[in-house]
Amino acid sequence: MNILPFMxxxxxxxxxxxxxxxVALASLFxxxxxxxxxxxxxxxxxxxxxxxxxxxxIRSTLDSxxxxxxxxxxxGTDRDVLVRxxxxxxxxxxxxxxxxxxxxxxxxIELRRIEFVxxxxxxELREQGGLAMLLALGLVMLYVGFRFQFKFAVxxxxxxxxxxxxxLGFFSLAGIEFxxxxxxxLLAVIGYSLNDTIVVADRIRENFRKLRRIAPIEVIxxxxxxxxxxxxxxxxxxxxxxxxxxxxxxxxxxxxxxxxLVGVAVGTYSSIYVSATTLLAMGVSKEDxxxxxxxxxxxxxxxx
Amino acid sequence: MLNRYPIWKNLFIVAVVAFGFYYAAxxxxxxxxxxxxxxxxxxxxxxxASLERAxxxxxSEGIDFFGxxxxxxxxxxxxxxxxxxxxxxAQAIVARELGDDFIVALNLAPTTPDWLADGGAQPxxxxxxxxxxxxxxxEVDVDAATQRRIEMYEAGIKRGLREERIRGMVALDGTQVVxxxxxxxxxxxxxxxVYDLYPELLLDRVDEESxxxxxxxxxxxxxxxxxxxxxxxxxxxxxxRVNELGVSEPLVQRQGxxxxxxxxxxxxxxxxxxxxxxxxxxxxxxxxxQTNAPVTDKxxxxxxDESRAGMTEWLERDVIISGERVSGANASFDQNGQPAVLxxxxxxxxxxxxxxxxxxxxRRMGVLFIERKYRTRYQRDEQGVEAAIRVPYDxxxxxxxxxxxxxxGAQFQITGLDSPAEASELALMxxxxxxxxxxNFVEERTVGPSLGAxxxxxxxxxxxxxxxxxxxxxxxxYRVFGVAAVVALSVNLVLLVALMxxxxxxxxxxxxxxxxxxxxxxxDANVLIFARIREELANRxxxxxxxxxxxxxxxxxxxxANITTLIVAIILYAVGxxxxxxxxxxxxxxxxxxxxxxxxxxxxxxxxxxxxxxVDSLSIGRLPKPVDGLIVDRQAVEGESA
Numbered sequence: 001m002n003i004l005p006f007m008x009x010x011x012x013x014x015x016x017x018x019x020x021x022x023v024a025l026a027s028l029f030x031x032x033x034x035x036x037x038x039x040x041x042x043x044x045x046x047x048x049x050x051x052x053x054x055x056x057x058i059r060s061t062l063d064s065x066x067x068x069x070x071x072x073x074x075x076g077t078d079r080d081v082l083v084r085x086x087x088x089x090x091x092x093x094x095x096x097x098x099x100x101x102x103x104x105x106x107x108x109i110e111l112r113r114i115e116f117v118x119x120x121x122x123x124e125l126r127e128q129g130g131l132a133m134l135l136a137l138g139l140v141m142l143y144v145g146f147r148f149q150f151k152f153a154v155x156x157x158x159x160x161x162x163x164x165x166x167x168l169g170f171f172s173l174a175g176i177e178f179x180x181x182x183x184x185x186l187l188a189v190i191g192y193s194l195n196d197t198i199v200v201a202d203r204i205r206e207n208f209r210k211l212r213r214i215a216p217i218e219v220i221x222x223x224x225x226x227x228x229x230x231x232x233x234x235x236x237x238x239x240x241x242x243x244x245x246x247x248x249x250x251x252x253x254x255x256x257x258x259x260x261l262v263g264v265a266v267g268t269y270s271s272i273y274v275s276a277t278t279l280l281a282m283g284v285s286k287e288d289x290x291x292x293x294x295x296x297x298x299x300x301x302x303x304x
Numbered sequence: 305m306l307n308r309y310p311i312w313k314n315l316f317i318v319a320v321v322a323f324g325f326y327y328a329a330x331x332x333x334x335x336x337x338x339x340x341x342x343x344x345x346x347x348x349x350x351x352x353a354s355l356e357r358a359x360x361x362x363x364s365e366g367i368d369f370f371g372x373x374x375x376x377x378x379x380x381x382x383x384x385x386x387x388x389x390x391x392x393x394a395q396a397i398v399a400r401e402l403g404d405d406f407i408v409a410l411n412l413a414p415t416t417p418d419w420l421a422d423g424g425a426q427p428x429x430x431x432x433x434x435x436x437x438x439x440x441x442x443e444v445d446v447d448a449a450t451q452r453r454i455e456m457y458e459a460g461i462k463r464g465l466r467e468e469r470i471r472g473m474v475a476l477d478g479t480q481v482v483x484x485x486x487x488x489x490x491x492x493x494x495x496x497x498v499y500d501l502y503p504e505l506l507l508d509r510v511d512e513e514s515x516x517x518x519x520x521x522x523x524x525x526x527x528x529x530x531x532x533x534x535x536x537x538x539x540x541x542x543x544x545r546v547n548e549l550g551v552s553e554p555l556v557q558r559q560g561x562x563x564x565x566x567x568x569x570x571x572x573x574x575x576x577x578x579x580x581x582x583x584x585x586x587x588x589x590x591x592x593x594q595t596n597a598p599v600t601d602k603x604x605x606x607x608x609d610e611s612r613a614g615m616t617e618w619l620e621r622d623v624i625i626s627g628e629r630v631s632g633a634n635a636s637f638d639q640n641g642q643p644a645v646l647x648x649x650x651x652x653x654x655x656x657x658x659x660x661x662x663x664x665x666x667r668r669m670g671v672l673f674i675e676r677k678y679r680t681r682y683q684r685d686e687q688g689v690e691a692a693i694r695v696p697y698d699x700x701x702x703x704x705x706x707x708x709x710x711x712x713g714a715q716f717q718i719t720g721l722d723s724p725a726e727a728s729e730l731a732l733m734x735x736x737x738x739x740x741x742x743x744n745f746v747e748e749r750t751v752g753p754s755l756g757a758x759x760x761x762x763x764x765x766x767x768x769x770x771x772x773x774x775x776x777x778x779x780x781x782y783r784v785f786g787v788a789a790v791v792a793l794s795v796n797l798v799l800l801v802a803l804m805x806x807x808x809x810x811x812x813x814x815x816x817x818x819x820x821x822x823x824x825x826x827x828d829a830n831v832l833i834f835a836r837i838r839e840e841l842a843n844r845x846x847x848x849x850x851x852x853x854x855x856x857x858x859x860x861x862x863x864x865a866n867i868t869t870l871i872v873a874i875i876l877y878a879v880g881x882x883x884x885x886x887x888x889x890x891x892x893x894x895x896x897x898x899x900x901x902x903x904x905x906x907x908x909x910x911x912x913x914x915x916x917x918x919v920d921s922l923s924i925g926r927l928p929k930p931v932d933g934l935i936v937d938r939q940a941v942e943g944e945s946a
Binding site for chain 2: 046048091092094095110111112113114115116117118120121128129131132135136139140143144147180181183184187188190191192194195198199202203210211212213214222226227229230233234236237238239240241242243244245247248249250252253256257260
């Protein structure tokens with residue numbers, strides 16, 4: 001088998017990643033995230049009508065009954081209706097609103113769910129979420145630094161940050177709601193991407209120790225070539241189940257599945273290009289991964 | 305011999321798998337919709353007769369039921385129904401038949417057969433997003449609680465200075481008490497008084513022009529205590545009230561420093577639930593009536609305590625003070641070391657109490673506990689449809705009636721209690737009845753039963769489809785090795801379900817997503833191993849050696865990759881709440897079980913298929929060509945595998 005010259009295209013990949021990061025950051029800055037109810041606070045009501053729901057009629061009913069700012073959309077099917085009230089309505093309003101809808105509707109209405117989140121909870125959650133992300137990155141860096149070497153830890157963390165930012169940017173650009181399950185998915189992406197990065201790093205370390213008379217860039221190319229099969233198979237199986245989840249898991253889990261789909265795809269890419277490129281840029285060499293020589297008996301044998 | 309597991313290792317794996325199947329099995333039995341009947345008060349037992357009455361009522365309405373039984377020695381009873389659709393109607397019928405002495409709750413009764421239940425095997429609990437129900441998050445108003453405490457200090461300090469005849473001004477300023485004196489001597493005297501009264505306060509002296517100031521502040525520790533006190537008080541009250549709601553498995557849990565989470569599976573009527581949770585209990589202090597008092601001036605009350613059930617006491621109609629005057633009640637010990645309850649009143653309460661008790665020493669004073677309860681009446685409207693109407697009433701019962709030993713003030717003790725346990729129970733009830741720190745609903749989620757059922761169906765479907773796709777791919781790509789991996793993957797799912805059932809973990813929708821994700825990621829370990837074996841084979845190493853080396857070399861990589869993922873899952877668990885915690889639990893357990901099945905399980909299978917005999921080729925799919933033109937350091941390779 002020929003060595004695939006992965007690193008030949010690393011400047012193109014770096015350009016792509018850089019561009020993606022700039023776009024993601026810009027979008028997060030300008031458009032921000034479409035925070036879900038968990039983070040913004042407010043009230044959300046999902047009801048199922050007996051027949052196709054007339055959204056316009058529902059909107060005018062709610063307007064006339066004093067639910068200003070209510071957002072009415074259909075959810076999944078045309079019989080399912082989602083109403084979102086902004087912050088400022090009390091915890092009682094969701095329940096009374098269902099009664100209002102019930103009185104105004106010609107058909108039966110079934111309550112599917114009501115969610116009310118107070119403003120203080122949302123703020124806290126955002127803070128905790130960010131903290132969790134940083135904590136995860138920090139601990140991972142520590143572990144990889146301890147098990148491998150500092151340069152590998154930097155490579156892993158850069159790749160992880162890249163993936164997280166990419167998914168965040170995707171959600172921001174597409175304007176998809178970012179709720180608690182998406183946050184969980186994002187942390188799972190960290191876990192998954194890390195998995196990939198470590199498998200590659202493991203092989204790079206092994207090859208640095210094993211191969212003779214070869215430039216670092218070639219060692220990385222060999223390692224990536226050797227692990228490519230495994231990388232693709234694992235990503236494929238994971239993407240398969242995620243696809244099943246996204247298509248058949250229902251609306252409530254859709255954002256979660258989507259975040260993971262994007263995350264796993266970009267995580268696969270980043271384990272090849274981002275972490276390996278970072279390693280090269282930091283000048284990784286054989287010495288970085290040498291098995292530490294024990295003092296005493298063995299060092300004698302090394303005398304020329 | 306190469307690729308043979310010692311017999312104990314095979315037995316160990318078989319044992320673990322058997323264990324997994326045993327503890328996962330209860331999840332196969334769908335639970336019956338059921339009604340759980342309990343007494344409205346602890347002393348109210350359920351007899352076979354009342355259970356039969358309930359059954360008769362159901363029969364006459366044409367609702368099928370079976371398996372009715374008394375549980376916990378008659379404390380509760382269970383009635384299983386055939387049809388889930390009829391559950392709500394059945395509840396109404398039985399509630400009506402048995403009246404307000406009993407609480408009828410919706411329940412899902414497990415149908416775990418005895419041979420499983422005897423070993424402690426139980427089905428997984430379902431989260432609210434799967435079972436339907438209400439989730440509340442309540443926040444205790446900590447500021448209000450702190451404010452009330454500082455007001456109590458202010459009153460106490462004023463009284464102390466008055467008693468010691470120290471002249472000065474006492475005022476409240478935010479969360480501190482400011483004392484202002486004309487001379488330094490008064491301030492010093494006052495400082496000693498305050499310190500003697502409340503050693504927990506932080507005292508700070510400040511000199512201003514012609515006035516000497518003393519600031520009394522709450523320490524961090526005291527504030528933490530106040531919050532803790534307010535939250536645990538609310539926790540107790542809410543626990544008591546949730547039982548009235550007729551929920552079979554409610555959850556009332558403290559979260560963080562000042563939040564309380566309440567989960568009520570099966571409840572749909574949030575308004576009713578909130579009314580009951582948010583209602584305030586109260587206290588009344590009244591003198592015990594003298595025997596010759598006319599009947600118009602006195603009332604008879606029962607004791608609340610079960611051990612004194614049936615005993616009554618006549619109290620005067622006049623109320624000395626009620627609960628809002630009580631600022632605290634704590635279990636403590638009197639000067640003889642006997643258990644006692646220390647009660648603090650606010651200044652107004654102290655005045656009223658002292659006025660009432662001064663001339664009534666050696667008489668007894670009763671403490672009433674007042675709870676809002678509901679009676680159900682049934683009425684027909686114009687259309688002749690019968691509707692249940694809940695009529696509120698106050699239930700007043702006697703907590704205790706001790707003898708007044710001396711004139712009482714803002715702080716007094718109830719002594720003569722039998723045990724420290726009785727003292728803390730009494731203090732708890734007094735606190736529950738005293739005006740509790742206000743609570744706010746900061747989060748509320750209601751999931752309808754149809755959505756819950758749909759979530760389960762969708763979740764199961766995605767697990768099936770996801771698993772199906774992975775199975776197909778693995779078998780096509782890795783042939784015999786793929787089959788081994790698929791078997792291991794299935795056992796992995798069984799073990800995961802078994803562990804979750806055994807640990808009493810709650811299955812939520814994100815939890816199901818975690819299972820799906822585990823399916824996708826669990827094969828990774830096998831993929832790593834198989835890729836290694838293929839590489840070894842490509843390097844013209846004998847099949848047996850290749851299997852051996854493939855497993856050995858991949859293990860370190862698998863460990864590193866999984867431990868880091870585990871770190872992330874643990875962070876997720878620590879930070880997340882509710883459903884997210886569920887996801888973190890499934891993810892972490894999935895990582896652990898998948899390492900076991902992928903490394904040990906697959907190895908055992910492969911050993912069974914290929915081990916200990918001459919093998920010419922392995923059915924593991926297409927081999928990669930070795931990478932050309934590399935010079936390999938043999939020493940380094942051997943050094944590593946050693």
